[in-house]
Amino acid sequence: MKATLESGYDVGCVPRLTLANGAQIPVVGMGTFGSDKYSPDTVASAVVEAATLGYRHFDCASVYGNEVQVGSSLKQVMLNGVKREELWITSKVWNDMHGAGNVIVSCKKSLKDLGLDYLDLYLVHWPFPNFHPKGCSGDYHNPDAKPYLHDAYMKTWAQMEVLFKEGLIRNLGTSNMTIPKMKLLLRACTIKPVVNEMEIHPHFQQPELVDFMVANKIQPVGFSPIGSPSRPERDRTPEDTCDTTDPVILKIASRLSVHPAVVCLMWAVQRGEIVIPFAVKREQLFSNLKAGMRAELTTDEMKAISGIDKKCRLIKGQVFLWRKDQTWEDLWDLDGVIKQ
Numbered sequence: 001m002k003a004t005l006e007s008g009y010d011v012g013c014v015p016r017l018t019l020a021n022g023a024q025i026p027v028v029g030m031g032t033f034g035s036d037k038y039s040p041d042t043v044a045s046a047v048v049e050a051a052t053l054g055y056r057h058f059d060c061a062s063v064y065g066n067e068v069q070v071g072s073s074l075k076q077v078m079l080n081g082v083k084r085e086e087l088w089i090t091s092k093v094w095n096d097m098h099g100a101g102n103v104i105v106s107c108k109k110s111l112k113d114l115g116l117d118y119l120d121l122y123l124v125h126w127p128f129p130n131f132h133p134k135g136c137s138g139d140y141h142n143p144d145a146k147p148y149l150h151d152a153y154m155k156t157w158a159q160m161e162v163l164f165k166e167g168l169i170r171n172l173g174t175s176n177m178t179i180p181k182m183k184l185l186l187r188a189c190t191i192k193p194v195v196n197e198m199e200i201h202p203h204f205q206q207p208e209l210v211d212f213m214v215a216n217k218i219q220p221v222g223f224s225p226i227g228s229p230s231r232p233e234r235d236r237t238p239e240d241t242c243d244t245t246d247p248v249i250l251k252i253a254s255r256l257s258v259h260p261a262v263v264c265l266m267w268a269v270q271r272g273e274i275v276i277p278f279a280v281k282r283e284q285l286f287s288n289l290k291a292g293m294r295a296e297l298t299t300d301e302m303k304a305i306s307g308i309d310k311k312c313r314l315i316k317g318q319v320f321l322w323r324k325d326q327t328w329e330d331l332w333d334l335d336g337v338i339k340q
């Protein structure tokens with residue numbers, strides 16, 4: 001494979017995984033959440049840059065507040081010669097649009113903003129209808145927040161199925177689900193999700209959840225795959241650990257002469273995940289895409305990384321809690337029971 005920072009990669013080199021329904025998704029996508037740090041225009045410029053490097057998969061969401069700008073970039077990318085069918089564009093319905101009819105409204109808005117006729121994948125961003133204002137602090141509490149209510153979630157899912165039947169979305173997926181919630185969805189849905197987007201990085205491996213998804217033919221897509229070093233303040237706590245300074249990761253990075261971030265991505269892809277790292281810098285975009293093409297971690301290195309799981313969830317979601325006396329663990333059904 002001949003590729004340089006100037007030329008980028010031959011698109012044919014970027015591997016794709018086949019989902020349960022036969023759809024083919026590139027193993028590395030570009031995340032587009034600017035983490036309240038990078039402006040919509042900066043993220044949008046990075047989308048054009050990423051496409052010139054060989055990216056064809058972009059992970060978007062209405063709540064990222066930049067779909068209009070990302071849409072202009074996608075238009076540019078297609079004017080530059082990339083065909084729509086080569087692209088894989090994901091978007092997500094935000095928590096404030098779960099109600100009757102709103103998922104359809106939200107999807108149509110994302111399509112308009114992104115300048116597309118259809119989405120390759122549409123996700124329910126969180127299983128809760130609870131939301132927070134942009135830039136809020138970590139202890140924000142929404143007095144209207146509710147626990148997970150299965151009937152309400154299925155009303156949301158029914159609208160996802162309508163969008164699929166109307167051809168506006170080609171694949172359905174979930175995000176931030178747990179095993180008990182996914183079991184309920186699988187029992188009640190007509191059209192199954194083919195993807196679950198979930199936090200995965202070496203210090204937060206979620207092996208049971210990954211195994212459950214794979215056993216049910218639901219492809220895990222790992223978000224914050226580098227350990228989200230630029231995440232917003234509200235998502236930081238003193239207990240958080242850092243993947244890219246872990247001695248095991250550093251040792252492998254030194255052997256391969258790559259940034260520790262690249263080791264995190266290689267580990268995930270070698271494990272069979274899709275990764276959606278965020279980057280706006282050309283060098284980072286380039287090495288992140290390359291990480292999806294090089295299965296160079298040895299069996300011993302893969303085993304060593306399995307051993308550094310610190311069960312350290314970074315995106316805890318505490319701003320979605322429905323009672324003030326709760327802790328973020330209540331969102332994640334740790335004992336197998338959905339908290340009410």
Ligand SMILES: NC(=O)c1ccc[n+]([C@@H]2O[C@H](COP(=O)([O-])OP(=O)(O)OC[C@H]3O[C@@H](n4cnc5c(N)ncnc54)[C@H](OP(=O)(O)O)[C@@H]3O)[C@@H](O)[C@H]2O)c1
Nearest residue numbers: 031032033059223224225226227228230259261277278284
């Ligand atoms: N479904 C969900 O609920 C959900 C939640 C969170 C995220 N996501 C998605 O997942 C995407 C990625 O997650 P994330 O942004 O939280 O975290 P991430 O991808 O783990 O980390 C991104 C940061 O890592 C650094 N980085 C990237 N590539 C690098 C490289 N090659 N070498 C060194 N540093 C590198 C950059 O920091 P600097 O910019 O400081 O250099 C970048 O801002 C998001 O953009 C979004 O699309 C989804």
